[in-house]
Amino acid sequence: MRFTEEQRQFAAAVRDFCDSECKTLQQRDALTDGGTLANSPDLLAKLAELGWLGVSIPEAYGGAGAGMVEECLFLEQTSRGLAPITAYSTGLTAAQTYLRYGTEAQKKEILGGLCRGTLEAIALSEPEAGSDLGSARISAVADGDDFIINGQKTWTSAAHVADHLLLLARTSTGHTKHEGLTLLIVPTDAQGLEIRPIETMEAHTVNDLFFTDVRVPSESVVGEVGRAWWHLLRGLSVERLIIAAMAVGAAQRSLDDLLAYVKQREQFGRTIGSFQAVRHRVADLATEIAFCRSFVYEVAEGIDAGEEQQLAREGSMAKLKCTEVAKHAALEAMQLMGGYGYAREYGMEGQVRKAHAPPIYGGTNEIQREIISKSLGL
Structure with missing residues (x-):
């Protein structure tokens, strides 16, 4: 899809915020007690003040009233920026069920709190x-x-x-x-x-x-009462899109850091990015990530247009492919960065650790393959 100028500006603003607040390991350590915490209340409070939490939540409940495209832009850019707000996505997943089936009182309390920076599980x-x-x-x-x-x-x-x-x-x-x-x-x-x-x-x-x-x-x-399974179905499908958007951001961060390294690191009198064995692998990563990003926003655009009949299958496809590409990107980057990819100072080892969980949570990728194959009549 082609983003509007407003959407591009929003993504750039979120990216700039992350570059300012949590770009370096030192900044992230300060926000997370040396990397022992996954969420920073201070950072969440700043994002809430900017009106970016719950960007897809209706204005009546404290959100910005935008769509899933904007929400995915936010998730991609905060994931790329390594912002320690991972629990926000859990609350956003819960919000899908509250939005459709919650009472007005529940929506005001839960969704309003999410937009103010409180978290839900x-x-x-x-x-x-x-x-x-x-x-x-x-x-x-x-x-x-x-x-x-x-x-x-x-x-x-x-x-x-x-x-x-x-x-x-x-x-x-x-x-x-x-x-x-x-x-x-x-x-x-x-x-x-x-x-x-x-x-x-x-x-x-x-x-x-x-x-x-x-x-x-x-x-x-x-x-x-007794209808939870059917209440959860749409929320779980949207959760897979949420995970996919975050995976695209994580994959892009791995690629960004890898590019910075191979353009600067020299061996045998030349930058290692000039070697075909390296640059072709980087090219493959960039291509995979670009295709993943395109599909994520195609699914998000369909949701915003009310075209949800394919959400279960396409949400599963997005989650499956994007999380596996993110994992591959982190492992490739670690390999091509050599010993530096293994050092905490350079951040890639953290990317590798984080990349192993998304193919498991939100429904394992084996389950996503089952959902996709059943949707194809198999």
């Missing part, structure tokens, strides 16, 4: 229900005007920094495993909820959640 996966969310077993039992929740969730991104969880729980059993699931809003400070960090190769991002007689009022239900 989604609790879907369980120890025995990851890719197969229909097998979720955590229980929410009606008790008068309340629900009492017991069970465990795992791999819950941002729960430790979020204000609320959008929880998938089983309120009844039905003819199929997808019936009887309900979405509930659970405050992260609710009595009986324990949030326990999971150590990974990145900064603290994901958590185990343990619910022991957690009580929430019936007003916490999002949408209809």
Whole structure:
């Protein structure tokens, strides 16, 4: 697609902001306590003040009222800029369900908070229900005007920094495993909820959640009781586009840093970028990233035009291809940068670590291939 002048200016402004606030390792360390945090409240507050958080959220709830194209521009540029705001995308995914199925009160609280810089989380996966969310077993039992929740969730991104969880729980059993699931809003400070960090190769991002007689009022239900599976479908498809846009930004950052290195580094009396073995690999990366970017914005433009019939398939295609290209770009850059690619000072090792998670979360890329193949009648 061809961006409007306003969209180009918006992307440039976000890029300039990131170059000013978090371009260097020293800046990012200062924002993240030496790289131990995945999110910077200070940076989120600045972005909220600029009106860039929730750019696709309607103005009635505190957003800018723009579309998914603008949201993808924001996500791409903040990812490229290595801005430590990864939990924002989790809240943005939750927002898709609130926008379509939430009450006015829920929208004002949750979406308004997201635009102001507060964070939200989604609790879907369980120890025995990851890719197969229909097998979720955590229980929410009606008790008068309340629900009492017991069970465990795992791999819950941002729960430790979020204000609320959008929880998938089983309120009844039905003819199929997808019936009887309900979405509930659970405050992260609710009595009986324990949030326990999971150590990974990145900064603290994901958590185990343990619910022991957690009580929430019936007003916490999002949408209809027992209809959570159908409420989640569009949000999960948009989530894949969100991940894809961020992956394009990450891939572009790897390419940017690689280009800067191969244009400056000399061996055998010439820059290493002048060697065909290097420059052809860089050319391949640039081509892959360009095609990924084009597809992401084609899907985003379709959403903004109301053409959502292909969203499930195309969202999966975007997520699949873009995350794998981002991973490949980081690994190629590390290889071509030699020992410097392995050194924390140059940043590429962090790109490599981060690139391994997106092909897994938001539905593994194996699951995306299943979605795509089924859409083709296979």
